[in-house]
Amino acid sequence: MKHRAVVSAILLAGLALAGCGSATGSQSSSGDPDGRLVVxxxxxxxxxxAAYIDKAKADFASKHPDVTVEFVTQPFDQYYTLLGAAIQAGKGPDVVLFNGGGQIRDRVDALLPLDEYVADDRQRLAGWEAFTSDGRTYAAPVTLQGHPIYYNKALYEQAGLDPESPATTWDEFVNDCAAIIESTGADCLALGNKEGYGIQFFMSGLASGILTPDEYDAWIDGKRDWESPNVKRIFQLWKEAGDKGLNNEGANSTAMFNDSFALFQSGKAAHVIGLMSDVGHWKDFSEFLAADELGVMAAPVATAGAVPSLPYDGGIGYGVAKWTTDPDAAAALVRSLTSTEALNAFYAEAGAIASDTTIDVSQAGPAVAAMVPQLSSGKPALHVALSSQTLELMGRLSQQLLSGSVTVDEAVRQLADSDQAG
Known part of the structure; x- marks a missing residue:
């Protein structure tokens, strides 16, 4: 089975490289005679x-009419594997989409710094930090990605709770969960941890109520004390939520995208730590929950001195591969992909909270109205500061914590070693 998986990954990578911009003479990038960029x-x-991509392509075409742009959609679950194969080969697409944080920082050697190209966009766009490394910018942010705690106000009412006054402490939250489970039969928290992503959302969604502000800032700055009681408390609460039955059954076999979100929006769970932008978010949920039934709550406080805030970063952003034969055109395409007109279309159609701070979101509804004002005081999400290697390990350990096959102390020690090695 392992051999078959390796062969499959190689075949997928080969197929993906066949759609590269600078990978072959027949499918060249904009520096070649046929003037082509591949994304x-x-x-x-x-x-x-679709509307977002169309607007971006039209903006680029108006400035570079002789350059053809081809978008190649890759499956997300294979995306970074395929990109890794392209990086190893030293040839591939001209423009590349990344998640902010470790996924791009681990691959900056394959990218061109964009600082000289995006200087005029600095004030208009937010979320740059998630795409920077050692003071250089390697992608331009398309969205702002936060991790709000959504809740179902209708289930609160059924449980006799005040839907306008969600819990402000962890103990209150656990008590509210018990009332909801008993009165409605719904689970308290929708959790999908099949891929190990659940712990990332749990950490970032709840940590501002667990770490003190100084501890939080130190974590983001790379001064992480994994052995501190409050850092351990994050993983203790993760285990406690599982042990006390707050999560849906079979969380380790439930996919986050989109099974856990489906549990929430169908009323089978009262809370979910979701996303702020374009999937598993307010607009998705509004298809099933009326606008006045969808609430957003602050992280419940579990540690004295903690100050809850909305965790957010640059969500996704486009960068330029260092092997492109026309970096100027590739960088211009990145700017078109982050133009106000394109990003406004992304917000309007997909509900993306775009990086462009000039876009008016005032008509989006109560959930967005509750989130956007918090951006000015929000802090980066904790998991985004970690390397992809440490995130992968944390995913595996989180599954073991829920199953009881590893202790919190053992898990934290392994994570500390990985973080220091990275």
């Missing part, structure tokens, strides 16, 4: 992103 992402094939 890899996992968004352009989504119907909700």
């Amino acid at each position: 890899w992402d996992w968004k352009s094939g989504d119907a909700s992103a």
